[in-house]
Amino acid sequence: MRVHDTYSGKLVELPPPPGPVGIYWCGPTVYRRIHVGNALAVTVLPLWLKRWLEHRGYETKVVVNITDINDKIYDAAPGHSAELASDATRWYIEDTDRLGLGRPDVEPTAAETVPEQIALIEQLLAGGFAYEVEGDVYYRVASFPEYGRLSRQRLDAMEEQEPNPLKEDPRDFALWKANKPGEDTWWESPWGKGRPGWHIECSAMSEKYLGTSFEIHGGGLDLKFPHHENEIAQSRALGHGFARIWMHNGMLSMRGTEMHKSIGNDVSLADALDRWGRETLLFFFLTGHWRKPLDYSEETLEQARAQLEGFRNVFRSPSEPVGDWSELEAALDDDFNTPEALAVMHGWRDHELLRRAFGIFGLGSIAEVEEAPAELAALAEARMAARGSKDFAEADRLRGEIEAAGWEVRDVAEAPGYRLVRRS
């Protein structure tokens, strides 16, 4: 198994099974219901990866954090941010549970990891990688020569948007922020009341659950800079190996523009699930390669639905021993190429093989062919009899009755000569 690593820009081989493979994936900031793009980046990809690696014999541990301390939360709920974070965490769990992919092994929150974050900040201060100013603590970017390597940013080309006179260097970033009026949550620290900056939480949580060196760190491409760059600066300054491989997924877009809350073109995961159902939505994610942008639209979802219907028809027909599992493994072992995997699966007719393949993606349910109610089967039998006596008017009337009940009757060669299929 090999995957593309942003840091080196190359395909990197994973160690042979059983690993173990520690995976840290950047999770959501909880201040409202997550949207479809979030779902892909924080839930679907890490859990699919986990499922595939485990199929391949790896021991995995997937950590997906929950960011419950953030400016957005304070802004969204002045005076009661803790309640909002708590509510939004619950929504997040509810919505992503509907995807039916299971849950990460650990889902730590930033708030519960504050002591570990403070400890890391103290180490950075002791090492000269950070400095305190008026209750804030900043990371000294100039102290870390590797800064900018992940995102291939030139330090001297970076610009500061809002000059902060407290910083030694405009590129420095906050590790700890002194409590400000209106911020209703805070923690005691050696630097007074305040709360951690954004980036330090991921260094703390990943190292707490995966150790100071682990295999994979993932997240949306938009997090590459500054978030992941800063995580590297924090952890590696302390001599920690940190993540060996960096996976950055492409963004979900709508008509070519990134789906984003602030643009207002986002569709909530809950709404998408209501509109398309979990199977079509998950299948849609399968149609694109994880590193490329994926366009969420009526047309692309409809194509996913039609393609999935084709696979359902395979399960409705007799199984044939056509299919080669090793071709699927080759596709997915090569940078988790799901479009290629689907192309392979399109040639298969072996129910058991297909069921296993879909099962990895949480889509084993499509193999379950729904049995028609007895009264509809009786109508279908009556129609067969009418056809037998060439009473086609009656046969068509019975077909209409079956269709009115939401089912479709198809004539087939094998017994009993017809097949009832729920219309989708």
Next chain:
RNA sequence: GGCGCCUUGGCCGAGUGGUUAGGCACAGGUCUGCAAAACCUGGUACACCGGUUCGACUCCGGUAGGCGCCUCCA
């Protein structure tokens, strides 16, 4: 302005220095009382301009268009 990515037939979407990707849709056909499903057939597509090469969609350079990031967006 800086950094990076992308541009494949109506649509989605892999991939490779020379061999049919695959799917969706569409058209014709087989089957069927009809229909649906299934199966068969039907498109030499790789933004543009140069270069390297025996040969480029695939490598290099440039142009155009699109996208992402450039201090708290997954």
